[in-house]
Amino acid sequence: MSFSSEVKDELVALETVSTCCQHAQSYGLLLFGRSFSNASVSIAVENRKVSDMYAQCIADITHVPPEYSDRTGKMAIVSVKTAVERRAVLNAFGHDAGELSLRINRANLADDCCFAAFLRGVFLACGTVSSPEKNYHLEFVVPFLKLSNDLVSILQEIGFPPKHIVRKGYHVIYYKDSENIEDILTLMGATNATLKLIGVKISKDVRNHVNRRVNFETANIDRSVIAGSVQVEAILKIEQTRGLDTLPEGLQEIARLRMEHPEASLYELEEMLEGRLSRSGINHRLKRLVQIAEEL
Ligand SMILES: [Zn+2]
Numbered sequence: 001m002s003f004s005s006e007v008k009d010e011l012v013a014l015e016t017v018s019t020c021c022q023h024a025q026s027y028g029l030l031l032f033g034r035s036f037s038n039a040s041v042s043i044a045v046e047n048r049k050v051s052d053m054y055a056q057c058i059a060d061i062t063h064v065p066p067e068y069s070d071r072t073g074k075m076a077i078v079s080v081k082t083a084v085e086r087r088a089v090l091n092a093f094g095h096d097a098g099e100l101s102l103r104i105n106r107a108n109l110a111d112d113c114c115f116a117a118f119l120r121g122v123f124l125a126c127g128t129v130s131s132p133e134k135n136y137h138l139e140f141v142v143p144f145l146k147l148s149n150d151l152v153s154i155l156q157e158i159g160f161p162p163k164h165i166v167r168k169g170y171h172v173i174y175y176k177d178s179e180n181i182e183d184i185l186t187l188m189g190a191t192n193a194t195l196k197l198i199g200v201k202i203s204k205d206v207r208n209h210v211n212r213r214v215n216f217e218t219a220n221i222d223r224s225v226i227a228g229s230v231q232v233e234a235i236l237k238i239e240q241t242r243g244l245d246t247l248p249e250g251l252q253e254i255a256r257l258r259m260e261h262p263e264a265s266l267y268e269l270e271e272m273l274e275g276r277l278s279r280s281g282i283n284h285r286l287k288r289l290v291q292i293a294e295e296l
């Protein structure tokens with residue numbers, strides 16, 4: 001099951017206690033379906049629980065069960081059969097038959113509590129959210145410009161200013177950041193989905209951290225190998241020209257040690273010397289050897 005469908009199952013199962021919020025949720029679901037006009041009131045959704053909820057909302061208003069078509073296909077399409085029933089549905093939310101462009105009628109959002117329920121309905125009708133394992137993306141796909149503008153205004157008012165683009169003639173209102181997506185899921189009441197999202201985010205962060213750490217350590221090893229090979233070259237040059245025995249004792253010891261362990265880090269060299277010389281002392285002598293070779 002897709003993450004979207006999981007979220008929708010969770011939202012459908014929520015109990016909306018107050019009548020005002022129940023009304024607002026139904027309004028969001030119906031208004032943001034496939035059509036909401038005198039000519040057609042319908043929804044086309046993949047999730048069967050959402051199409052059943054839609055059918056129930058219609059039946060509660062018209063007292064006539066709506067028509068299901070294409071129930072066997074990928075999408076369930078539910079539509080209101082007669083003009084009389086369609087008018088009853090429009091009127092139940094204060095819309096008239098003759099409206100030219102569809103807008104959100106704020107009278108259906110009686111109180112502050114209703115915005116979350118309304119948004120839940122809208123998401124059930126036209127929303128999707130990507131699995132957080134893939135990427136962070138939540139969107140509402142709206143067929144009408146003015147309706148999408150009204151939704152943007154509401155989202156801005158409740159503190160979630162979205163981005164929007166037009167895709168294949170549809171107005172797409174979307175979020176790409178995990179914080180907003182978490183907050184919207186929480187607001188709509190999808191607590192389990194939010195927890196899952198946070199869980200995935202934490203494990204991604206841990207994985208990134210581990211990867212960064214591994215890269216960092218690999219880089220350090222590379223650095224010590226490169227340094228080692230520069231030093232080995234320098235020591236070879238000294239040996240072939242003036243000879244290692246022309247060097248002071250301390251430098252000779254480090255030169256031999258480096259030749260025996262060309263890839264050892266300073267830490268490892270320090271351990272081999274059993275604390276007789278500090279890392280900075282070893283480093284200093286190695287640099288001195290490179291310098292002597294350069295002067296030759
Ligand atoms: Zn309410």
